[in-house]
Amino acid sequence: MTTQTIDIPSLEALPAAAAQVSAALQGHTIICFEGEMGAGKTTFIKALCRSLGVQEDVSSPTFSLVNEYRTAQDEPIYHFDFYRLDHPREAEGIGALEYFDSGYLCLIEWPSRIEALLPPDRLLITLTVTGPSSRELRIEN
Known part of the structure; x- marks a missing residue:
C-alpha cells in the first residue's frame, strides 16, 4: 500500500491540494x-x-x-454521501453498484456505511482536522 500525505494549512491552499490529489487519481475511479x-x-x-x-x-x-x-471533457463525476444510510441495501436501491461499475469517477463520502459493496480497487482519502482551518489529507491506495 502506498501512502501520501498533504498538509492543507488553510482554505486558500485547497486548490493546490486538489491539484495534487487530481494527479493521484490516475487509474482509479472509486475514491473514498x-x-x-x-x-x-x-x-x-x-x-x-x-x-x-x-x-x-x-x-x-x-x-x-x-x-x-x-x-471539462463532459464526462460524469458521481458524488455520493452515505451518511444517512442505515443499511447498504439502501445504496443498492439507488443503483450504487452500477455507478461503481460505470468506469466514471465516483467520489464517496462515508464509505464505511457501504463497505461490503465497495470494490477492492479504490483510493482512500482521509481528512484529519489539525487546526481551525487546517487539515491533513492522507491518500492510500
Whole structure:
C-alpha cells in the first residue's frame, strides 16, 4: 500500500491540494473520503471537482445520496454521501453498484456505511482536522 500525505494549512491552499490529489487519481475511479463530521470532505470534493473542470455548483448529496457533475471533457463525476444510510441495501436501491461499475469517477463520502459493496480497487482519502482551518489529507491506495 502506498501512502501520501498533504498538509492543507488553510482554505486558500485547497486548490493546490486538489491539484495534487487530481494527479493521484490516475487509474482509479472509486475514491473514498473518510473523516469526522466537519473535517471538510465536501469542501475538499468541491475543490477537487473544480480542478477537474466542473463548472456547476458542487454540493453535498446528503438527502439525494448522489449528485452528478460534468468535467471539462463532459464526462460524469458521481458524488455520493452515505451518511444517512442505515443499511447498504439502501445504496443498492439507488443503483450504487452500477455507478461503481460505470468506469466514471465516483467520489464517496462515508464509505464505511457501504463497505461490503465497495470494490477492492479504490483510493482512500482521509481528512484529519489539525487546526481551525487546517487539515491533513492522507491518500492510500
